[in-house]
Amino acid sequence: MFDYDVIIIGAGPGGIWSAYELRDSGLRVGVFEEGNPLPKRKCPIDGDKVKSCVGCKTCSIMSGFGGAGAFSDGKYNITNEFGGSLYEHIGRQKALELMEYVDSVNLKYGGAGTKLYSTAGTRFSKICLQNKLVLLNAKVRHLGTDINYIVLENLYRELEKKVDFHFNTPVDTLSQTDGGYAVEAGGRTYTCRTCIVSVGRSGSKWMEKTCRALGIETMSNRVDIGVRVELNAEIFEHLTDELYESKITYRTETFEDRVRTFCMNPHGIVVNENTNGIITVNGHSFEGDDKKTGNTNFALLVSKHFSEPFRDSNGYAESIARLSNMLGGGVIVQRFGDLIHGRRSTAARIDEGSVRPTLNATPGDLSLVLPKRILDGIIEMIYALDKVAPGTANPDTLLYGVEVKFYNMEVKTDENLETAYPGLYVIGDGSGVTHSLSHASASGVYVARKILEGRRADARTDRKTNG
Ligand SMILES: Cc1cc2nc3c(=O)[nH]c(=O)nc-3n(C[C@H](O)[C@H](O)[C@H](O)COP(=O)(O)OP(=O)(O)OC[C@H]3O[C@@H](n4cnc5c(N)ncnc54)[C@H](O)[C@@H]3O)c2cc1C
Numbered sequence: 475m476f477d478y479d480v481i482i483i484g485a486g487p488g489g490i491w492s493a494y495e496l497r498d499s500g501l502r503v504g505v506f507e508e509g510n511p512l513p514k515r516k517c518p519i520d521g522d523k524v525k526s527c528v529g530c531k532t533c534s535i536m537s538g539f540g541g542a543g544a545f546s547d548g549k550y551n552i553t554n555e556f557g558g559s560l561y562e563h564i565g566r567q568k569a570l571e572l573m574e575y576v577d578s579v580n581l582k583y584g585g586a587g588t589k590l591y592s593t594a595g596t597r598f599s600k601i602c603l604q605n606k607l608v609l610l611n612a613k614v615r616h617l618g619t620d621i622n623y624i625v626l627e628n629l630y631r632e633l634e635k636k637v638d639f640h641f642n643t644p645v646d647t648l649s650q651t652d653g654g655y656a657v658e659a660g661g662r663t664y665t666c667r668t669c670i671v672s673v674g675r676s677g678s679k680w681m682e683k684t685c686r687a688l689g690i691e692t693m694s695n696r697v698d699i700g701v702r703v704e705l706n707a708e709i710f711e712h713l714t715d716e717l718y719e720s721k722i723t724y725r726t727e728t729f730e731d732r733v734r735t736f737c738m739n740p741h742g743i744v745v746n747e748n749t750n751g752i753i754t755v756n757g758h759s760f761e762g763d764d765k766k767t768g769n770t771n772f773a774l775l776v777s778k779h780f781s782e783p784f785r786d787s788n789g790y791a792e793s794i795a796r797l798s799n800m801l802g803g804g805v806i807v808q809r810f811g812d813l814i815h816g817r818r819s820t821a822a823r824i825d826e827g828s829v830r831p832t833l834n835a836t837p838g839d840l841s842l843v844l845p846k847r848i849l850d851g852i853i854e855m856i857y858a859l860d861k862v863a864p865g866t867a868n869p870d871t872l873l874y875g876v877e878v879k880f881y882n883m884e885v886k887t888d889e890n891l892e893t894a895y896p897g898l899y900v901i902g903d904g905s906g907v908t909h910s911l912s913h914a915s916a917s918g919v920y921v922a923r924k925i926l927e928g929r930r931a932d933a934r935t936d937r938k939t940n941g
Contacts, residue, residue, distance in 0.1 A: 476654055478504040478638070480925065481666035483645045483657065485509075486541020487911050488672030488902025490629060491576065491918030497636040499926055504666070505637055506659050508644035508676075509537025512626055515544060519746055519753075522834065525804055527748045532642070535748055536676040539641070540626040542903070543911045547739055547759050548622025549719055550577055550912040553612035556721055556734075557910030560917055563889055572916035577615050583628040590615050591718040598713060598862070602722060605861040610721040618760050648684050650895060668897040668925055672918065673904040675749075678788070678882045681904050690893050691886040693906070697787040698736070698775035698879035699794060699848050701840060702755045703856070704872040705829055707741050707770040709865035714740035714770060724858050726851040733855040736773040736879065741766035744833035744874055746805060752795045753804045755833070755874045767832055773877045776851045791878045798843045798876045802836035805876075806843065810856065811869020813840060813849075827870035840875045882906040890924045891917060899924075 480496060482489045485507035496503050509515065515534040518524045536542045552573040554561040561569040577590075592613045593599065602609040617625060633639075643660040648669065650656075655669040673681055685692050713720045719738040726733060742759030757771040780787045798806050808819040809827055818839035824831060841849055852873075860867035884906030891899050891907070899921045901907075902914035 476667050477664045478502045478666040480504075480668045480670065481506065481655065481657055481664060482670045482672060483648070484541065484672035484674055484677060484902070484904065485539045485639065486672060486674045486902060487543050487915040488541075488674070488904070488908070488918040489670065490540070490633070491915040492670050492672065492901070492922040493633050493637045494579070494629065495919050495922030496925070497633055499929075501929070503637045504640065504664060506640045506643050506645050506657065507537070507539065508532050509539070509641065510534065511639070511641050512539045512544065512623070512630060514538070515540075517748070519748065527751050527753060529751060533676065533748055536674070539630055539639075541674050542676065544623065544626060545619060545758070546622060546911065547619055547737065547742070547757070548617030548625075548911070549737070550580065550615040550617065551612050551719070551910060552577060552614070552912060553610070555610040555612060558908035558913035560908055560913045563887065563891060563907060564920055568920070569913070569916060572919050573912045575919060576912060576915040580615070580617065580625050583632070584624040585615070585617050585621055588615060588617050588621055589718065591716070593717055593720075596716060598717065598720065601862050605858055606724060607858055607862060608723045610723065612721060614719050616718050618762070619758050620760055620762055620765070647687070650688070655898060669899070670921055671898070671900045671904060672902040672914075674914075675880055675882065675903050677904050678880070681885065681900075682883055685885055688895065690895070692883040693886070694780065694782070694785040694787065694883060696777055696779045696881055697791040698777050699791050699844070700733070700773055700775035700852055700875075700877050701844075702744055702757055702771055702773050702874040702877045703866075704744055704769050704771040704831065704874065705866065705868070707768055710738075710740065710770045710863050713863060714738065722859070724855045726854050728850055728854070729847055731847065731851045732777050733851045734775055734777070736775050738770065738772035740770045741768070742771055743767055744771050744831070746833065749795070749878070749880065750792070752792055753799055754795050755805045755835075755877045769829065769832055771832070774852050774855055775877065775879055776848045788880045791880060794843065794845070795876045795878050801842060802838045805833065805835040805874050806838035806840055807831060807833070807835035807872055807874050808838060808840045809869060810867060810871040810873060813873060814853070814869070816841070824872070828868070829870045829872050831872055833874060835874055840873060843875055879909070881909060891921050892924075
């Protein structure tokens, strides 16, 4: 009666892990993905000949098999302290259990031999507290961009024979039909009994439109704005050697805003990121020694929560990022010393410095871009970090801007991640509940298992009814 038992919209980590759990269930599963298969995902921006977005039909960084995480650093954080609020729906224990499960499967599919770091028992917790900083507890599996890609290739090989993939097929509309759902995609209608929506950040506008059409409640959310810091790797080596990624938070004295480190890349590179045609900054690192650099980079982000009536927190951050693009033609880079002295950086001053930039960005003045409150918070935190990692506040430390972490509106779902519509689930970053590889993946596993439990219960009821 239906084309598929289960349709999954989006082939990022959320969608992939639902498909993985359903692959041997006997259910007919169709995955619809706006972007390309993994080998065809190529972003033309090389920071050299092509510096800014050329507006590809679909963005290869954000879309395609592997989703936004495909070219990421592949850091799977196993924790409830950051990365999303999945635990609020499914419980802390269950969330951790599923993140551990995802980790164990990643190891089977190519991740074996990669390092697992942990904050358990580290002396840095105390050192941070003594300096008004808080080190968040977590275990982190660092796959690295290269191994992360291999794991995705292997997962695809496992899935391609068992699941129908429809690439370059964005779903236009999702609606309810008799006992199920209909999706319009690629000029055709496909029906299913159960639908898992996992459209991630890039699908945020589509998600909002769909929620409006179906009358599903959404709640406004937050946005994080800041810079990416790049410094000589030695300065953070004592932390990164032991913990790899230290998630540290700081509460500013002036405004009591929360500033945090995010996405730390020891011996990594700073990269451009394209969000809806706006160039922001991000960072990568690699597992292979041959690709390691002498620098470490991480973001310093200030969380901004807006309350009603303002709901467009992402629009606010986009305007700030656009300003940096207007002034710098892309990402701006500034020496910390120049920022403190109220002057723009120049190519000559950066050349004379001790930190060799790994991204070809435009030297400029971030104080013309970032609101004072955000900039003050970042400067305060750099001085606080200087106490646990002396050298952080060196004048030559480079700051790239703007880095933005966008969040989706949170979609109202229950403890099964199911909307008010039976059999319609919303998972991953598109739900606003998760913001990370491990949480998005865990939400995919969780929902798939809920669907299988439901099917088993239905089968038992049918057997009883039929005697
Ligand atoms: C550069 C970068 C580095 C990152 N590094 C890390 C990291 O090291 N660790 C970490 O935990 N997190 C990291 N993240 C975040 C992480 O990638 C995301 O949290 C994760 O990918 C979310 O998974 P998801 O499946 O929910 O969504 P996504 O990965 O965004 O996948 C959603 C998919 O849905 C598709 N889609 C959207 N709309 C439609 C539609 N209408 N029809 C069909 N398909 C659609 C998209 O094309 C996309 O492929 C990084 C993100 C980026 C961009």
